[in-house]
Amino acid sequence: MFIGDVLNILTLSNRMLVAYNYKMHIPLVIIGGGVIGLSIAQEIQRKYPKLEIALFEKELYLGEHSTHRNSGVLHAGLYYEKNSLKHLLCIKGNDLWHSENGPFVNNCGKYLVATNQEEIIELERLYDRAKDNGVKEISWCENEDLKPLQQFLNVRKAFFSKKTSILNIPLYLKDLEIKLQSESFYLLKNQKIKKITYKNNIFHLETDLESVTCDHLVNAAGLGAIEIRKMLGLSDLENHYVKGNYLKLKKKYYNKSLIYPVPLPGLKGLGVHTSFGEDGLIRFGPNTEDVQGVDYSQRENLIDQMYPEISKIFKSISKGDLERDFCGIRPKIKLRGKIYNDFWIKSGEDYGLKNYFELCGIESPGLTSAPAIAKYLTELIEFHF
Numbered sequence: 001m002f003i004g005d006v007l008n009i010l011t012l013s014n015r016m017l018v019a020y021n022y023k024m025h026i027p028l029v030i031i032g033g034g035v036i037g038l039s040i041a042q043e044i045q046r047k048y049p050k051l052e053i054a055l056f057e058k059e060l061y062l063g064e065h066s067t068h069r070n071s072g073v074l075h076a077g078l079y080y081e082k083n084s085l086k087h088l089l090c091i092k093g094n095d096l097w098h099s100e101n102g103p104f105v106n107n108c109g110k111y112l113v114a115t116n117q118e119e120i121i122e123l124e125r126l127y128d129r130a131k132d133n134g135v136k137e138i139s140w141c142e143n144e145d146l147k148p149l150q151q152f153l154n155v156r157k158a159f160f161s162k163k164t165s166i167l168n169i170p171l172y173l174k175d176l177e178i179k180l181q182s183e184s185f186y187l188l189k190n191q192k193i194k195k196i197t198y199k200n201n202i203f204h205l206e207t208d209l210e211s212v213t214c215d216h217l218v219n220a221a222g223l224g225a226i227e228i229r230k231m232l233g234l235s236d237l238e239n240h241y242v243k244g245n246y247l248k249l250k251k252k253y254y255n256k257s258l259i260y261p262v263p264l265p266g267l268k269g270l271g272v273h274t275s276f277g278e279d280g281l282i283r284f285g286p287n288t289e290d291v292q293g294v295d296y297s298q299r300e301n302l303i304d305q306m307y308p309e310i311s312k313i314f315k316s317i318s319k320g321d322l323e324r325d326f327c328g329i330r331p332k333i334k335l336r337g338k339i340y341n342d343f344w345i346k347s348g349e350d351y352g353l354k355n356y357f358e359l360c361g362i363e364s365p366g367l368t369s370a371p372a373i374a375k376y377l378t379e380l381i382e383f384h385f
């Protein structure tokens with residue numbers, strides 16, 4: 001599941017070191033080589049092709065954390081509070097993925113299914129919210145649409161979202177890394193930012209290997225974003241980690257479209273649903289598990305724990321058909337001790353940090369929203385040439 005080309009990395013790192021020996025000041029530094037940091041780099045490069053940008057990633061490969069550890073679903077924008085950043089950037093991001101990255105998108109659509117009366121009421125609420133949110137191409141299923149599904153699913157009522165799709169993340173990232181290569185883009189993998197100081201409107205960043213200064217700093221460090229802002233003296237946000245585990249189905253199953261449950265009130269995710277990659281194999285997940293830090297191990301009894309949620313909807317699946325697969329950690333945040341439910345995308349002006357920009361709490365639908373987040377952030381930055 002992790003991508004990378006060692007030769008390529010060595011070449012880029014060497015070029016970087018040479019460049020820095022010659023010149024230690026860079027106009028813009030981005031911290032984080034996940035889908036958000038990379039999309040921002042791409043958007044800024046498009047707008048200012050000559051601007052020198054350095055992107056620091058602490059791992060050897062890009063996207064090793066949340067970007068690779070998710071369902072890969074491009075959401076249509078059904079669930080989110082009206083006019084929140086999640087709502088607006090998800091809808092815009094979904095449109096951008098479909099119009100600009102078609103070759104990496106599987107237009108499979110998704111069914112939202114209700115199995116009992118309580119869920120039917122929630123499903124109807126969700127449909128109304130989606131309509132109110134301006135979500136395009138959703139439609140109630142007729143009886144003849146439900147019949148083929150009932151072979152696999154316990155379903156009493158359902159609607160279909162045509163604009164929900166799946167992204168081939170490994171292929172997309174590989175392509176993006178190639179597209180980003182240019183004389184003015186420096187990619188530093190395996191380099192963790194460990195210290196930042198800010199003086200006279202200049203940021204000074206240190207890793208074990210490099211020491212650079214920059215005028216503009218973008219913190220897109222995902223699960224590490226709170227640690228980065230602490231280096232700058234900002235302490236009003238804290239992490240609230242929620243793990244999401246996936247199980248792999250060992251046999252062939254219905255994989256024409258995604259199947260999602262109705263998220264009942266109070267749930268920390270969207271409910272255990274199906275997802276599938278190029279191999280067509282089904283994964284069930286993600287569940288929700290409060291954790292204290294970033295630890296990607298999975299519990300021994302995970303199958304027992306997740307099975308009731310799966311068998312409630314999906315027919316003919318036994319525990320023996322399932323095996324533990326992978327997990328991700330949702331980068332949720334708290335603001336002064338209270339859960340903050342929207343994306344946190346801010347400029348540092350309010351904190352007296354001119355030309356600092358931060359993206360925290362970029363949980364789902366962060367993958368979907370990435371191209372729209374990149375445009376939004378780029379609008380916030382003013383470069384003076």
Ligand SMILES: Cc1cc2nc3c(=O)[nH]c(=O)nc-3n(C[C@H](O)[C@H](O)[C@H](O)COP(=O)(O)OP(=O)(O)OC[C@H]3O[C@@H](n4cnc5c(N)ncnc54)[C@H](O)[C@@H]3O)c2cc1C
Nearest residue numbers: 032034036058065067070073193222224244328366367368
């Ligand atoms: C279980 C799960 C399921 C999800 N499903 C979906 C979905 O179906 N659809 C959807 O739209 N979204 C989904 N998401 C959300 C989506 O995965 C994230 O919003 C997105 O990946 C965030 O990308 P990112 O670049 O902010 O974070 P990351 O991919 O985590 O990238 C941040 C990078 O910063 C690097 N970094 C951290 N600290 C430092 C440092 N000090 N120095 C240098 N580098 C550093 C990290 O190594 C990392 O590579 C899901 C998330 C989870 C956890």
